[in-house]
Amino acid sequence: MVPVRLTGPRLAVREFHHTPEDVGALHAVFGDPEATRYLAFEPRDHEDCADQIAQYLEEAEKEDRTVYRLAVTRLADADDPARAVPIGNAALGLGPHRSAHLGYALRRDVWGRGYAGEVVALLRDLAFGPLGLHRLQARADVDNAASIRVLTRAGFRLEGLVRHDYRRGDGWRDAYQYALLADDGPAGGAGQGG
Template structure:
């Protein structure tokens, strides 16, 4: 495994550690109904979160890695980001033809600080840099306007509306599909989007 370590102005993105503290951090994220409102699953219990981190580490060890599910930590106040507790989750899921789906989830306590744009920007750097991808896609619930704003500020283009894309809690919801191509990415020197 070649561990992922990305560093932005305020955040770092790294592999998860299977420790009780990191399980608690993921549980705090995924047990919040407001945080999971636009995710494809209901709030999770602590045991499920522990299992998730185990899965993330197994995926990281795959000979041909196609899934990157990563911890996002604040750099401020941490001597070493490897020791800081996650405040968000970031993901890249590789597909065919040098493409991937991008995703991020932030703890409610850090909403509105521009962290989503920094996370998405760092994931773009990973995708279009070391991973050599050509296309990134992201699906956003039609009611999740802050996330759509983050993507458009980074240059993602709206491709269209995916009808009845998610069935959760007995209700169907639609998503917008956004994409960004490598030649549309302004590069790592571009400022991170603020939300």
């Protein structure tokens, strides 16, 4: 495995570690009903989060890696970003035709600080740079105004509505489909937006 390490103005994105700190940090996001409100799954317990990180590490070891599930940390939280406790996660799932699906989720207490925009910029740079992808796509629940702002500020264009995209306990949820192409041009460097 060649570990992913990305650095922006305030954030670093790295591989998860199967440590109590990283498991607890993932649970702080995936176990929070408000933080998972617009995700395609119900809140997860601590054990599920430990299993998730084990899966992330297994995926990272594959020779032809197609999934990048990464820890988001703040540079100010540690001298070494590899030791900083994550504030969220970021994901790229590679698809056919040099494309990928982008996703992110952050701990509720760090919302509203522009971190999501910086995460999207870092993933965009990874996708269109070292990974050589052409198309990034992302979906946002129709009621998730914050994520919609992040994507549009990052230059993603609305492609349409995906009806009944996923099901939660309260029923089927619709999502907007967004995409950004490598030749769309930059919408700003890491740290701009949301």
